[in-house]
Amino acid sequence: MFNRICLASGLWILTAAASLASPVTVVAKGADGRVLSGAVVSITVAGAPRPQPRGTYTMSQQNIAFAPHVLIVPVGATVSFPNRDRVRHHAYSFSPAKRFELKLYGRDETKSVTFDRPGVAAIGCNIHDAMSAFVFVTTTPFVAITDGSGRVVIDGVPPGQVSLALWHPSIRAPNNSVSRPAIVAAGGLATEIAPAR
Amino acid sequence: MTFSKFRPTQLRTRMAALYAGLFILGFVVVAIVAQVMIEGQARRSVTAEMVTSGTVYDRIWALREQSLTGTSDVLARDFGFRSAVASGDQLTILSALETLKARAKVPVAAVVGLDGSVTGATGPLAQAMAQLPFQLADGRRDAVIGLGGDTYRLVSSPVLAPTEIGWVVFAVRLDAGEMRSLEKLSAIPMVATILQRSPAGHWQSADGVVPPTSDIDTLVSSSRVSRVISTIDVGGKEFYALARPLAGPQGEAQAVMLLRYSTSLALAPFRPIQFGILLAGLIVLALVILGSLRLAGAIARPITALQRAAQALEEGNRTEVDVIGTDEIGQLADSFNRMSAGIVERESRITHLAFHDQLTDLPNRAFFRQSLDEKLSRLTRTGEQLAVLYLDLDGFKSVNDTLGHPVGDALLRSVAKVLLGLTPDGLVARLGGDEFAIILSSGFEKDRPRALAQSIIDALVEPMLVDGLCIPTGASLGIAIGPDDGANSVQLLKNADLALYRAKQDGRGVFHFFEASLDQAARERRQIELDLRSALKTGQFELNYQPIFDLNAHRIGCFEALIRWNHPVRGPISPVDFIPVAEDTGLIVAIGEWVLHEACRQAATWPGHVRVAINVSALQFRHPGFAATVMQVLARSGLQPNRLEIEITESVFLDGDGPVMALLQKLRSLGVRIALDDFGTGYSSLSYLRSFAFDKIKIDKSFVDTIVGDASASAIVSAIVVLATALKMETTAEGVEDALQLAELRDKGCSSIQGYYYSRPVNGAAAFEMISDPNFAAAAA
Numbered sequence: 011m012f013n014r015i016c017l018a019s020g021l022w023i024l025t026a027a028a029s030l031a032s033p034v035t036v037v038a039k040g041a042d043g044r045v046l047s048g049a050v051v052s053i054t055v056a057g058a059p060r061p062q063p064r065g066t067y068t069m070s071q072q073n074i075a076f077a078p079h080v081l082i083v084p085v086g087a088t089v090s091f092p093n094r095d096r097v098r099h100h101a102y103s104f105s106p107a108k109r110f111e112l113k114l115y116g117r118d119e120t121k122s123v124t125f126d127r128p129g130v131a132a133i134g135c136n137i138h139d140a141m142s143a144f145v146f147v148t149t150t151p152f153v154a155i156t157d158g159s160g161r162v163v164i165d166g167v168p169p170g171q172v173s174l175a176l177w178h179p180s181i182r183a184p185n186n187s188v189s190r191p192a193i194v195a196a197g198g199l200a201t202e203i204a205p206a207r
Numbered sequence: 208m209t210f211s212k213f214r215p216t217q218l219r220t221r222m223a224a225l226y227a228g229l230f231i232l233g234f235v236v237v238a239i240v241a242q243v244m245i246e247g248q249a250r251r252s253v254t255a256e257m258v259t260s261g262t263v264y265d266r267i268w269a270l271r272e273q274s275l276t277g278t279s280d281v282l283a284r285d286f287g288f289r290s291a292v293a294s295g296d297q298l299t300i301l302s303a304l305e306t307l308k309a310r311a312k313v314p315v316a317a318v319v320g321l322d323g324s325v326t327g328a329t330g331p332l333a334q335a336m337a338q339l340p341f342q343l344a345d346g347r348r349d350a351v352i353g354l355g356g357d358t359y360r361l362v363s364s365p366v367l368a369p370t371e372i373g374w375v376v377f378a379v380r381l382d383a384g385e386m387r388s389l390e391k392l393s394a395i396p397m398v399a400t401i402l403q404r405s406p407a408g409h410w411q412s413a414d415g416v417v418p419p420t421s422d423i424d425t426l427v428s429s430s431r432v433s434r435v436i437s438t439i440d441v442g443g444k445e446f447y448a449l450a451r452p453l454a455g456p457q458g459e460a461q462a463v464m465l466l467r468y469s470t471s472l473a474l475a476p477f478r479p480i481q482f483g484i485l486l487a488g489l490i491v492l493a494l495v496i497l498g499s500l501r502l503a504g505a506i507a508r509p510i511t512a513l514q515r516a517a518q519a520l521e522e523g524n525r526t527e528v529d530v531i532g533t534d535e536i537g538q539l540a541d542s543f544n545r546m547s548a549g550i551v552e553r554e555s556r557i558t559h560l561a562f563h564d565q566l567t568d569l570p571n572r573a574f575f576r577q578s579l580d581e582k583l584s585r586l587t588r589t590g591e592q593l594a595v596l597y598l599d600l601d602g603f604k605s606v607n608d609t610l611g612h613p614v615g616d617a618l619l620r621s622v623a624k625v626l627l628g629l630t631p632d633g634l635v636a637r638l639g640g641d642e643f644a645i646i647l648s649s650g651f652e653k654d655r656p657r658a659l660a661q662s663i664i665d666a667l668v669e670p671m672l673v674d675g676l677c678i679p680t681g682a683s684l685g686i687a688i689g690p691d692d693g694a695n696s697v698q699l700l701k702n703a704d705l706a707l708y709r710a711k712q713d714g715r716g717v718f719h720f721f722e723a724s725l726d727q728a729a730r731e732r733r734q735i736e737l738d739l740r741s742a743l744k745t746g747q748f749e750l751n752y753q754p755i756f757d758l759n760a761h762r763i764g765c766f767e768a769l770i771r772w773n774h775p776v777r778g779p780i781s782p783v784d785f786i787p788v789a790e791d792t793g794l795i796v797a798i799g800e801w802v803l804h805e806a807c808r809q810a811a812t813w814p815g816h817v818r819v820a821i822n823v824s825a826l827q828f829r830h831p832g833f834a835a836t837v838m839q840v841l842a843r844s845g846l847q848p849n850r851l852e853i854e855i856t857e858s859v860f861l862d863g864d865g866p867v868m869a870l871l872q873k874l875r876s877l878g879v880r881i882a883l884d885d886f887g888t889g890y891s892s893l894s895y896l897r898s899f900a901f902d903k904i905k906i907d908k909s910f911v912d913t914i915v916g917d918a919s920a921s922a923i924v925s926a927i928v929v930l931a932t933a934l935k936m937e938t939t940a941e942g943v944e945d946a947l948q949l950a951e952l953r954d955k956g957c958s959s960i961q962g963y964y965y966s967r968p969v970n971g972a973a974a975f976e977m978i979s980d981p982n983f984a985a986a987a988a
Contacts, residue, residue, distance in 0.1 A: 102286075104289065104290055104293030104294065104368045104372070105293075109294075132368060132369060132370045133369075134367070134368060134369030135369075136286050139284065139367065139369065141369065142369035142370065179370050182321075184321075184322070186370075
């Protein structure tokens with residue numbers, strides 16, 4: 011929730027910058043045709059300003075799980091990994107976007123990692139295999155996570171040629187991501203995106 | 208004989224074979240049922256074992272997967288390894304894989320990246336390994352692939368960081384060694400073989416041990432649905448088999464694991480049972496055969512004895528069978544013995560009856576003839592003699608006629624006793640009727656036949672007391688001596704009979720030895736007999752008439768008809784010669800009839816005072832039809848009955864006078880005259896004269912011959928004449944030959960004479976002339 015607010019406030023800034031742009035609505039679907047919730051839809055617009063990190067980003071470990079599961083941060087953002095469990099955790103990432111290892115830290119210890127490259131960092135716990143999370147490091151401000159019905163609504167996208175991308179761990183493609191070009195009209199865009207079958 | 212010996216053995220064998228056959232049949236049925244049940248049981252048992260083993264294999268298979276995946280998981284989860292994979296650190300990955308291969312004893316291990324890159328393997332296998340993670344359905348970790356002639360089991364483990372960044376893939380070659388190690392884990396000695404589908408679509412092992420067959424194809428295809436156990440043929444041996452399709456990467460099986468179990472091995476535990484059944488069957492069979500032979504022997508042995516005894520009986524020998532036990536065979540033997548005894552007894556009775564006379568129990572004619580032949584044949588060797596005495600009772604027929612057959616039979620029995628008593632040294636037989644015969648065989652004294660004959664005659668001359676009746680008997684005997692009088696029984700007996708005949712002719716109550724002349728006489732008699740028969744038919748007989756001169760009327764009062772036989776060859780034959788033959792043969796009846804007819808026909812032509820006298824023999828007289836013949840003759844000739852004079856002799860009374868008297872009275876009633884001929888000779892009895900009033904008495908020629916010189920003869924003639932006169936009977940003297948005799952007779956009061964002095968017998972024509980010739984009358988005077 012906290013993350014959402016942070017992200018929302020960032021988006022609000024963007025929206026204010028490109029005022030009066032139409033909303034883009036995207037429904038994400040998996041390879042099997044079913045709606046994909048928890049996926050990240052991003053729209054890259056050429057010439058758009060990069061988002062800047064603001065405030066702190068947190069990926070906490072609580073109840074033997076990372077929270078949130080997917081965290082979107084702008085490039086250069088520093089994310090703290092507070093351990094709120096009574097057990098120790100060993101968070102790591104081998105992803106090219108950010109390699110790091112937070113070795114065996116205990117309760118209420120907080121370690122921070124700065125994500126300085128765009129991409130997705132798959133984060134696991136070397137002690138608890140079941141724990142996983144993703145830090146989506148983005149260079150575009152037009153990015154959002156699909157809701158339960160696989161839908162996102164992104165405001166403020168300037169009309170014109172854009173690149174529409176979908177990321178989800180289940181997508182079997184390089185970087186678990188598919189993208190395609192799209193044109194955003196003055197009145198906005200309503201479209202679907204899905205990996206090739 | 209060999210056949211009869213073989214038969215009981217055959218019976219034994221047949222019984223033994225029957226029982227053994229039945230047992231074998233039963234045993235075969237039981238054995239087949241047992242075999243089927245054992246087979247079924249074995250099959251169920253093996254099937255159950257194989258199902259169990261199949262399940263065990265499944266478990267082993269799964270355990271192996273767990274083991275492999277566990278091993279690969281260990282690697283895939285290793286932080287350093289994941290780090291190496293994530294960072295694409297090839298050297299580290301390869302070294303880690305080497306360590307893993309050595310630790311887990313896995314020949315091939317590789318890491319497959321998300322992009323399909325393979326680290327740690329090369330060649331076709333690497334390609335197959337690279338495809339595996341992308342082909343496997345979710346949740347599946349392993350698959351079996353066929354690659355050329357080899358089969359590999361591939362196991363994959365994902366490398367998570369924490370998302371999949373690649374896969375650790377192991378390849379285990381399913382070779383013979385792998386199969387052996389699998390087999391070792393099974394409870395039963397099954398053989399595991401990997402089958403691959405050939406290009407032609409048939410399942411077969413790569414090494415050729417299991418060639419492709421339709422049975423296996425069927426088994427594999429049906430095993431996809433459910434576990435099936437079937438029987439297949441591999442290398443000429445039979446196996447129970449089940450197939451286990453090994454899932455390929457995409458589900459479709461590229462290889463099949465065939466588990467087979469040799470049926471002979473499977474059934475081996477049941478062999479002892481089968482062998483035991485067979486062995487027990489053979490032992491019981493031997494016992495059955497032995498028992499059957501023993502039982503059959505116990506039955507057959509007495510039957511053999513009975514069969515031999517029956518054969519002996521059939522050949523006429525008296526046999527007995529030892530009776531053993533009281534069962535049916537014992538009873539049969541008992542019955543057989545009784546039957547045998549009965550047959551022998553009846554046979555001897557029949558033999559006795561055949562050779563003995565029932566009335567007197569003396570040997571009969573057949574036995575006599577047989578004995579005589581035997582004794583005669585013995586004589587030809589020893590040179591000795593034997594005697595046959597042929598005996599005939601005198602007057603036996605009248606005993607039967609007057610006193611009845613029971614008395615006659617009793618008399619014969621008494622005579623038999625007498626003969627047996629007198630002849631301890633000979634064979635006494637009854638030849639039939641009142642004829643007996645005796646054989647005196649070798650070693651008798653020369654005088655013995657004569658002495659025996661005489662003693663018999665002496666013994667039988669006495670009247671015999673039979674059934675309280677005193678019966679006068681008497682016997683005549685003929686004796687023949689063999690072999691002089693006959694070399695065989697027929698000849699000897701015939702000659703003895705001839706001698707007997709001669710004895711009878713000699714006047715009964717005597718015996719006579721056979722002489723050759725008797726035989727000659729007998730031949731002549733036989734010839735006469737034959738000639739007599741034709742003589743009557745061809746009219747060789749004629750009648751002569753001798754006048755009887757009536758001394759009171761001084762004329763011919765009567766002619767006596769006398770038969771003459773003019774034999775065409777031998778000339779005239781005397782009645783003395785042929786009448787006895789005619790009497791013996793019964794021809795006398797026919798001849799006498801002819802005489803009656805002829806004489807009466809002739810007499811009817813004579814003057815009324817001339818009668819005709821006709822001699823009637825005793826045999827003719829007693830003939831039942833005699834009275835009727837007389838009536839017929841009288842009717843046909845028309846002769847006055849009182850002109851016919853029947854002359855009879857006293858012999859007609861010999862066989863009883865009752866019927867004779869009745870006949871005489873009957874003739875008398877017809878008016879026929881009766882004369883008593885030859886009076887004074889034989890058994891002349893005055894009682895005849897008293898019982899019947901004869902019309903005439905004829906004085907025998909023997910008295911007339913000596914009437915002149917012999918005082919006693921003269922006295923007898925006188926007495927006869929006086930007696931006849933007193934009884935109002937006429938007298939005729941026969942055989943008057945000269946005047947002196949005539950004078951004497953006339954002087955004594957004789958009423959008529961007959962003889963040469965007056966006339967010889969003359970023929971019919973002469974007789975007719977004589978009646979009317981006065982000279983004859985003068986001559987008599």
